[in-house]
Amino acid sequence: MTDPRYMRPGVDFATGKLVEELGELQAALGKSIRWGRSSFNPEVPADQRETNADWIEREIDDVLEAIENYRREAGHKPVKAMKLSSGVPRPTDEDFRLAHAIVDSDPVLRIYAATEWDCLNDDGKTWLAVIIREARNHLIMATCQHDWRPRPFHLDLHCSKCGLDRKPRA
Ligand SMILES: [Mg+2]
Ligand SMILES: [Zn+2]
Numbered sequence: 679m680t681d682p683r684y685m686r687p688g689v690d691f692a693t694g695k696l697v698e699e700l701g702e703l704q705a706a707l708g709k710s711i712r713w714g715r716s717s718f719n720p721e722v723p724a725d726q727r728e729t730n731a732d733w734i735e736r737e738i739d740d741v742l743e744a745i746e747n748y749r750r751e752a753g754h755k756p757v758k759a760m761k762l763s764s765g766v767p768r769p770t771d772e773d774f775r776l777a778h779a780i781v782d783s784d785p786v787l788r789i790y791a792a793t794e795w796d797c798l799n800d801d802g803k804t805w806l807a808v809i810i811r812e813a814r815n816h817l818i819m820a821t822c823q824h825d826w827r828p829r830p831f832h833l834d835l836h837c838s839k840c841g842l843d844r845k846p847r848a
Pocket of ligand 1: 699702736737740
């Protein structure tokens, strides 16, 4: 447990604290590999000694506390929404604006169990923005007067108007 006297607000301080605690956990893990889990620091007075295994546990608690503090100071961005960036494009600001307008529109809000945009968390906003973007893309593709053209290094034909790909006719 960190003495609150040594804590300050702000993400930079929280980042520094997390880096330090990760280093302390690494030191405890390293000592336990080199000298064993039941070994202890001989430089520490006998009445204050702890085993490396207990030290590791103490540093894990410190790291978890530092992670919690870091997330709080950094605005606690949800990890799930971040994972979207692998493969699936994140909604743009424009996607979010459109989703906001649709979610808060009269016909949608009149539906039982409808939730106002500002009452959704970041995961919910991202989810809806992607659903609306994909629905829009499907509609655009379905109504496009496709302009099929070959692309360099691609076997399929591509419509530059809607982005759809089509297998070339044999
Ligand atoms: Mg520590
Ligand atoms: Zn098209």
